[in-house]
């Protein structure tokens with residue numbers, strides 16, 4: 598334990614005038630790029646002189662929250678002079694009984710990204726290794742770098758799915774965490790349940806395997822549920838989910854994790870006190886109580902995804918087997934061209950320079966805007 602009550606700190610502080618700026622960030626932080634949020638519709642409008650741009654860049658839900666959520670939030674706000682329930686006990690037990698697990702197996706977070714940060718802080722030191730497929734969710738490398746852990750990125754296969762054998766053979770004695778986004782962001786591809794089991798088995802109890810299911814609600818109906826099928830068999834597997842996408846609560850920040858009770862207790866230790874605010878907790882309870890309404894909306898998005906895919910296919914685009922609320926086009930060297938030209942037509946998408954563009958499935962009107970623009974641009978090879 599490093600701690601000191603007094604000492605000769607004065608001698609080690611450099612002359613303030615010699616510093617490029619005040620403070621001395623940790624080297625891990627210094628090395629991080631500044632956070633660059635996705636472009637929004639307003640920016641596109643200003644840059645390109647368009648008036649009614651649509652944002653299909655952040656996998657948000659096109660619809661405002663259902664009215665039961667709105668009412669729950671209004672009610673919660675009336676008690677906002679009080680601290681929220683720190684442990685979110687009511688929400689945890691709500692999630693637990695909904696999923697058929699014990700309340701001790703569930704924790705909540707400030708979005709599921711908040712939980713990922715807790716997981717990384719819990720398990721990763723500078724000499725440790727973390728494995729994930731690449732390309733995947735951009736938060737993984739950022740949080741990895743913050744801990745100083747070594748990142749082992751296993752490239753996706755040609756069909757944009759994970760290289761499961763590659764991931765397994767990357768496991769070393771230094772491996773502490775394996776991140777598996779399924780469906781993956783930005784490709785939308787699914788990791789089969791058998792492959793999750795293979796990876797969890799190969800990893801063993803000393804390695805936490807995180808199944809990041811931010812898009813669970815959009816997968817094919819017959820997809821096995823890892824909470825029911827994998828978590829009971831593997832104490833090292835943790836499933837994270839969010840209410841940001843399917844439930845339309847991105848702006849309120851609430852996610853949850855399900856796993857072994859002791860793992861949950863460990864990641865709870867590093868939570869910021871009161872990290873899930875009262876309105877978010879109330880919104881999440883209302884969402885679960887009205888899950889049918891939310892599932893019906895997800896079904897609409899999945900139908901729209903099918904419509905967008907078939908139109909893209911008829912234009913000649915190859916696509917992976919999408920299972921989330923977005924599509925991915927491998928635009929390669931033409932990626933920034935497509936992103937800019939789509940923006941000029943009022944459609945903001947998420948480009949990954951040199952690789953592809955990710956386009957969120959929005960409302961039918963928004964999707965039509967995208968389809969009209971991409972049709973105009975054609976398929977460049």
Ligand SMILES: *Cc1c(COP(=O)(O)O)cnc(C)c1O
Nearest residue numbers: 708709710734782811839841852
């Ligand atoms: C959107 C997303 C999340 C979660 O976002 P929160 O809003 O923090 O819950 C987590 N993982 C992946 C892969 C995502 O795309």
